[in-house]
Amino acid sequence: MTLSETWVIAATAAYLLFLLGLLFVAGKFRWAKRLSQHPLTHTLALGVFASAWSLYGSSQLALEYGYGAFAYYLGTGTLFLFAPLALAPLAELCRRYQLQSLADLLVFRYHSNGAGQLATIFLALALMPLLAAQLQSLSVSYELITQGQHFNEDSLRSNDLVTLGFATFVLAISLIAANKQHYSRLPLVLAFDTIVKVFAFNAIGLLAIFSVFGGLEQLDTWLLEHPDNVALLYSPLRETSSHTLLLVFIASSLITPNLFHSAVIQQPKGNIKRILPWAFPTLLLLLALPIFPILWAGFERGVLTAPEYFALGLPASMERPSWTLIMFIAGASASATALVTILISLSTMVVNHCLLPLTGIRRGSGLSRQLKRLQQLAIVGLMVLILGLYSLWRGQHSLTEMALLSFIAGAQFVPGLIAISYWPSGNRQGFLAGLSAGAAIWLFGLALPTLFNIKSINLGYGPHLQLGLEHWDTVALLSLTINSIIFAWVSLRSQATAEEIYSAELCAENELSQPMRSSLDVFSVPDVEKRLSLALGGGPSRDAINKALQQLKIDDNERRPYALRRLRDQLEANLSGILGVNMAQDIINKHIPLRKHKSSSTDVTLMEERLAQNQNELLGLPAELNKLRLYHRQTLQELPMAVCSIGQDLEFVLWNKAMDALTRLPGKQINGSHLDELPPPWGPVIRNFYHSGDEHWANQEVQIGDIPHWISLHKAKVQTPMEGRSQGTVILLEDVTETHRLEQELMHNERLASVGRLAAGVAHEIGNPVTGIACLAQNLRYESEPEDTQDTVDQILSQTDRITRIVQSLVNFSHTGQADQSQLQNIHIHECVEEAIHLLKLHTEKPDLQFVNTVPQDAQIQGDSQRLIQVFINLLSNARDASPEDGVVTIDAEQNQQQLILRVTDQGPGISSAIMDRILEPFFTTKDPGEGTGLGLAMVFSIMEEHSGSVEIHNLGPESTPSGAQFILKFPLKP
Structure with missing residues (x-):
């Protein structure tokens, strides 16, 4: 039975045009867009894997390998059955870094442009036989249903025109669908075509069972009557190749760019783990079930076609033109969709990894046009190569042989693909060396001998080296084995770059990269x-x-x-x-x-963001570490103390909630910003403290709005636990405003108490000049000479000035306040010491005690004179109390380029070592109750910190019997 060429061409063209229309409809209507994005649609779209060879060649495969024919479906199904392990890591990488092809994935993993170029070129060569097989299947099947077994020159010419027209139609569709807007709609078209293919193939299978054999029971009876057909299942024509066949199909399942794009890149997130492991193997099962019934029915009916075309010859031999046409259309659409999707995906790889590096990128609005033209050029070039190979071989090889050539070549990518997620030690040199070796063995052992019909080579010694498809299993195992060994050996012997190591860590399953x-x-x-x-x-x-x-x-x-x-x-x-x-x-x-940078640090901010985005997908150790991270981070965030962390590159890594409240700057705006970008008033304070060599700053005034605050700052280096290398600095801010105000009030009360203790001496000192003024005033009434009068007036004024100085000293001493860094002035330290001595001499206790001030009169520092006078009064007062009645308290100083060192030395019994560490603590005193508050030396320490100075305390003489105490004050000298 033959069909009308016109009807065959018209029906096939109508169906293919319908698919093209569906491509446009998918972007026009809302329901079509939703349907295109449905997970089941994306799963059915994987049916593009079932090309014309799957529909036709599977019968030939069953004849030659028996149950081994299921290797094609079993190998691919096994890969997808373990999709969460095999595909999910690759899909996540492609989604995160927008990798669009197998070559992109290899370039990203091995950080090598050469890897992408080698993969693209070799994959293009590897796929040529499979693509040529699509044209051959169309040509042969068209001949079978239109001319039957009666071929002549006219029919051959007609077949050539039909094949060329089909190739031209596929080329046009490829150029249209290459547009990204259209390419994203392809899943709906591919899903519909998959349904048609499954329906047509299973319909022929049911036709074989129920129309040829009469049912399943009759089929069992026929098999019992024809045991040779059952024997073929267990003892096929090629007994030794089934296991190799399974290995090849498992290894090469993802090498076709269209399946890689559909299964890895276009699949919705979560679909790979939830739906693909069961849905796609089920789809493959539906495609595998009719194979043997069709093969047996062909034998029973005596179909004259080659076994690989039994799916067409069977309905034709039964005079079923409708089913014959449906099967032909299914095969033609399988060829068309496989060619279109592979051409688009492969042309993208060729443009990105081969053409663009040669042509460069055109600036401006011409970029999109340049990419479009380059892709069109690549599609046309690939189609020309496919037509050339088809014309060269033209029926010399079966569909199965042509497909095996491609799949064996594709298996060479397996070592590199496995290393992407599961062997971080694999590197660029190993991958290139292994793939090159495997490709060379495939090229010289299979491809070239098949192309030029070479069966063996005489090496000049020993037996001839057998080549070609007759020995495909040996060549496949040899190439894959040598590929893997060289990849592993070179990777272990060579040194990977830092970029390769980082890329490998990013690609590793459950990676813990930093x-x-x-x-x-x-x-x-x-x-x-x-x-x-x-x-x-x-x-x-x-x-x-x-x-x-x-x-x-x-x-x-x-x-x-x-x-x-x-x-x-x-x-x-x-x-x-x-x-x-x-x-x-x-x-x-x-x-x-x-x-x-010379010293790089871990990007903690980026790590935390990535962990937060993917924490629901973490398993095992990474999941446990993430829980620990969340616990510690929450602890720092909820800490009532204001904490921030600054990296080595001066970027803020942490800014907790207490810092938000204290500074009124949200952490979302601060984290990841540079220290120099921190706005005032906090920027200058934190920046100066960070760059200082001090670990503590006390009572730093910060103006928040119109209200002054006092902040104490503390910092510590963050070091890596293993290397001990600094990775940043943690700064803690403590708001001591209330404490500072209380201290100021206490210190003010201490000054007032000191004024009270000086009251008797003040009264005595003021009484003497007042008595003198009274006597001079009485004498003045008896003076008659102008000169005597003037002299008396001068004496009165002198005594008045004396009273004024005494009162002013008391007033100044009783003032409270904080050293303002902006109002510090150059002061003569000798005069401050003299003023303190003058005030202490107002006290009548120990009148014979001497204060010796040998501080150079030209010694100057920047400071607040009144607060420094407070320091000297407190120190000299303690020295006076510790010294004997006729003792001497010495104040001397020396100066260098960096600092002024001032010493206050007494002749007392010294300071006990038991209290030496506590003597500067507030409220600590050795005096009897009521005689001291314990704030004097604490006030000295606080004022010295305000002046960026320091205090040291030493005993003079032997430690057992000290002969005095010495307080050393060090003031920095600003240039």
């Missing part, structure tokens, strides 16, 4: 856009920036280094989806480079 913080030489979003425009032009760069900002949900006025690094990474990922990883990395690294 991204290193780097800095950029751009400081704003406009700077990034300006740099990017140098490569892409103004329009494309602006569009790329806006898209990345929307994805990251950040503003275009962002200046934080961390946010700019995220923008850079997002731009690289987005460009990878357009230009490929190779060109995207080159553009970003050239125009927005990372600055290298």
Whole structure:
């Protein structure tokens, strides 16, 4: 039975045009868009894996390998059955970094442009036989249903025209669907076509069972009557190749770019773990069930076609034209969809990894046109190669042989793919060496001998070396074995670069990589856009920036280094989806480079963001570590003390809630920002403290609004536990405003108490000049000479000045206040000591005690004179109390370029070692109750800290019998 060529061509064209229309409908209606995005649609779209060879060649495979024919479906089904382990890590990498092809994935993992170029070229060569098989299946099947077994030159010419027309139609569809907007709608078209293929193939299977044999029971009877057909299941024509066949199909399941794109890149997140492990193997089972019934029915009916076309010959021999046409249309659409999807995916790889590096990128609005034209050129070039190979072989090899050539070549990618997620030690050199060795063995052992019909080679010694498809199993095992050994050996013997190691850590399953913080030489979003425009032009760069900002949900006025690094990474990922990883990395690294630091530190902010985004997917040790991280982070966030952490590159890593409340600056704006960007009043304080060599600053005044606050700051270095290397600094801020005010009040009361204790001496000192004034006034009434009168008046004024000085000293001493750093003045330290001695002499206790001031009169420091007088009064008062009645208290000083050192030395019994460590504590005193508050030396210490000075205490003489105490005050000298 033959069919009308017109009807066959018209029906097939109508169906293919219907699929093209469905491609456009998928983007027009809301229901079609929702249906295109449904997980089941994406699962059915994987049916593109079942090309024309799957429908036709499976019968030939069953004849030659018996149950081994199921290896094709069992191998692929096994891979998808373990999709959570085999595919999920790859899909997550492709989703996170927008990798669009197998070559992109290899470039990203091995950090090598050469890996992408080698993979693209070899994959293109490997797929040529499989693609040529699609044209051959159409040509042969068209001949079978239109001319039957009666071929002539006219029919051959007609077949050539039909095949060429079909190839032209596929080329046109490929050029249309290559548009990304259309390509995203393909899953709906592929899902519908899968349903048609499954329906048609199973319909022929049911036709074989119920129309040829009469039912399942009759089929069992027929098998018993024909045991030779049962024997073929267990003893096929090629007995030794079934296990190798299974290995090849498991290894090469993902090498076709269309299946890789559908299974790894386009699958919705979560679909791989929830649906694919059971849905796709079920789909493969439906495609595998009719194989043997069709094969047996063909034998029973005596179908004259080759076994690989029994699915067409069977309904034709039964005079079932409708089913014959349906099966032909299913086969033609299987060829068309396989060719279109592989051409589009493969052309993208060729453009990104082969053509663009040669042509470069055209700046401006011509970028999209350049990419479109390059892809069109690649599609046309690939189609020409497919037509050339088809014309060269033209029926010399079966569909099975042509498919095996491609799948054996695809198996060479397996070692490199496994190492992506499960062997971080694999490196670029190992992958390139292994793949090159495996490709060479395939090329010289299978491809070239098949192309030129070479059966063996005489090496000049020993037996001839057998080559070609007759020995495909030996060549497949040899190439894959040598590929794996060389990959492992070279990887272990060679040194990977730091970039390779980092990429391997990113790709590793449950990876615990530590991204290193780097800095950029751009400081704003406009700077990034300006740099990017140098490569892409103004329009494309602006569009790329806006898209990345929307994805990251950040503003275009962002200046934080961390946010700019995220923008850079997002731009690289987005460009990878357009230009490929190779060109995207080159553009970003050239125009927005990372600055290298001598001492790099872990980017904790990025690590925490990644963990927060993927914490529900973590398992095992990473999940436990994440829980520990959350516990510690929450502890720091809820800590009532204000804490911030600054990295080695001066970026804020932590800013807890207490810091939010104290500074009124939200942590979301501060984390990831630079220390120099912190606004006043906190910026100068924290910045100066960070750069100082001090670990503690006490009572620093900070003006918050119109209210002064006093803050104590403490810091400590954060070191790595293993290396002991500093990774940053933790700064703790303590609000001591209330404590400071209480201390000031206590110190003021202490001064007032001191004034009270001096009252008797003051009365005596003021009484003497007042008595003198009274006597001089009485004498004045008797003076008659002007000169005597004038002399008396001068004496009165002198005594009045004396009273004024005494009163002013008391008033100054009783004033309270805090040293204001902005109002510090150059003061003569000798005069401050003299003023303190003068005030102490107002006290009548120990009148014979001498104060010897040998401080140089030209010694100057910057400070608050009244507060320094308080320091000297407290020290000299304690020295007086400790010294004997006729003792001497000495005050001397020496000066160098850095500091002024002043010593107060008494002749008392010294300070006991038991209380030496506590003597500067507030409220600690050795005096009897009521005689001292214990704030004197604490006040000295506090005022010295305000002046950035220090206090040291020593005993003179032997430790057992000291002969006095010495207080040493050190004042820094500012240049």
